[in-house]
Amino acid sequence: MTTLVREPATRAPAAAPAARLRKRAAGRFRGTPGRLRLATVALVVLGLATGVAGAVGVRQRADLVDGAVARSGELTVAAQRLYRALSDADATAASAFLTGGVEPVALRERYQADIADAAAALAIVSGGGAGDGRGANAVARIAAQLPVYTGLVETARVYNRQGVPVGGAYLREASGVMRERLLPAAQELYDAVSAELDEARDDAGAFPWFAVALGVLTIAALVVVQRYLTRRTNRVFNIGLVVATVAAVAVVLWLGVSALVIAGRLEASRDQGSEEVARLADARIAALQARADESLTLVARGNGQAFEDDYVRVMGELAGPEGSGGLLAPLDANGPTREALNAALAEARNWLSAHEQVRQLDNDGRYAEAVTASVGTEENSTASIANRLDEQLAGAIEHNSEMFRQEVRGAGNSLAGADIGVAVLAALLMIGAAVGIQRRLAEYR
Template sequence: MPTQLAPARRSAPLTSGRLPTPRLYWLVAAGLVVLALATGTAAVADVRQRDTLLTDISEVKAPISVDAQTLYRSLADADATAATAFLSTGGESAELRGRFLDDLAQASAALTIALRDADDDETARLRVVAEQLPVYTGLVETARSNQRLGVPLGGAYLREASGLMQQTILPAAAGVFDSTHQRLVGEQEAADGLPWLTVLFALLLAGALVAAQMLVARRSRRTFNVGLVAASLVAVSALLWSATAINSSTGRLVTGQGSPAEQVAVLANAGRAALQARANESLTLVARGGGATFDKQFTAQLDELIGFDGKGGLLQEALAMADDVDRPAITQARDEANRWRALHLAVREADNGGDWNKAVELATATGEEALPAAFTRLDKALSEALTANNRELDEQAEGAAGALTGLTAGFVLLTAGLVVAVGLGFRPRIGEYR
């Protein structure tokens, strides 16, 4: 009886010009491993960068932006308060004096914090504020001293102080706010971007896995390779998880037109226009007939705030972007600004008619229907809307960061699983040729 020989293992084809199958499998497996590692590395790097940006937004950039807002608002409010206090009949009130000193204290604190985290350009602007603020306060104190002594030069010193504030100090503070706000928006947009490099590697990996399975199926005459199918499932799982997490993260971080960051900029500018208008309104009366320039500036700033004939203006722009939560405060601010304009016309009518005392009385009167009360309600409504949008910025950054929780560790594990699956898929096929 003839001896039955055991079937020999398949040997690698030695056909000239054709790569041996085992070597081809090794190269394909190595290529898949490299692509898997590259994709995992890119994904992990992207997630870590996003997480770093979001943490920086909530813990650094947003607080810096708020400090810049506080600096600007405190300085502008101090100027408006000093001018209003100068008009007070019977001497400066303790309330206005306390508000002025509180504004200076808040501005000094915000200045100190801002200097700690400022870049070179912002530092230069902050130094202008730091150097000129003592000059301003000195001029205001000189004006107060002259007023108490009944010396007419008090008004001139106050106008000089306000000129220094509005022409030098406030523009420098505004530049700091604009710069810090742009840095905040820039980081938001970076954290909201599409991970192009990760997407590119993921597409290459997906295509390579499909091609590898087709190659193995053709050469081994097996429809499916369990290892490569598992690797494909791991890749799909990673893709779905990352897409869901990143989509959730970017969905919580609203940027662009109508975003909280844009509303913060508009509302901050509205507050600036209102405070400077209030200062110029008082300075018009302090000048006693020589305040045409201040009145012109007041008109321009109020037009910037609420527009002209009910059209345009920062408050209208803010209303167009506001959600249901912010709309009531901004609507109140607009209504109070319009009421202020009407009351201001009565002040101007009295002053232009030669009754300066009546004009001052109207500008400094107490009561819910008086001009100061309208401005106070306007200022309070703007502050509430600004605070709400700053808070929303923080909440969005925290929520966006929370959506990425666990994604880095998940990518590391899934990448390791994909590499193992590729190895398990090719190892038995290569072993067939030994």
């Protein structure tokens, strides 16, 4: 009896699960329903990308406005304050020296306040980062040379109280430290933080091209899908897609208009704020240098021609040829600034006339009268005139600094809630697109 052994049937290899999934997925995207599913995915992805790019961009610009621009503006003000305090200290020390013996209490207190103000401004700038490496190097040089300067001034003061002529040499050496080391370093520091302010302002005011381009691409995709549905279904409008399109247009407009508003505000903060403050600060510092030159010319007692030449040069920059304008020219300044500059220019012309009288008295050998005409408290003394000029410029600087702060705050307010608004609109875009197409898909089941 023959036993038949049944051979096991050869099994056909099972289709790979991955291949089946790919085939099923490919089937889902065939025909009109498949194209509509693909369109849903594309619109949701575009809406998500637009929302993320827009919201993140808004948040970054808001941080730049609130942080970088505001911080850089504060550092710029501190650097100007430092330069001004150093210049005023030099001018005040020279004026105090001219009085001989024990200097007036007001001048002594002003000098001490200047040194304290310079130290405080230096601390603000160094604590704020002081721009790039160039700024940090300038901070280090000022910190090292300021004690040298104050030491020389104190030595000159001691000798002056004792009536020893060598005090004048110490004062001139101190002024040399100020002009050759401290003030150039302060100028370098100011240039560094000003460059940082300009860079931060440019970054904050940059147009969000990537997010807007994504938004425009999303709008174009929505239009294409709606045209496709119109041809397939003979229906003109799809409520969901119309809502999505309106949301996409709103996102693009919000991003574009807010960017233009911010750029305009930041540009105004430059034109009506920081640039005017910089020009006014230059004028104020020039006046202080001229004041120091005038006093040091008298301190030198016949050997101060170099200081007199510098006075003529600085006053030429400040008031222009024959008092015609220079740094004090109103140009296109705003109303309050124009008034302050006109008043300061009038004082500069008075100063030039009063200075001629001081020089005439000194050249005629009437030294004591020349000193009185220079540092006296009378209304027509050059000290009084210089103080009034300084007050006009100080008021204008404060006005334009406030304008800078207002414009920066306005730029920040323009972005308030924009990141949340863009995110909500992007979510509405995605939901509208998905719901609108899903309703058409339901008709194919």
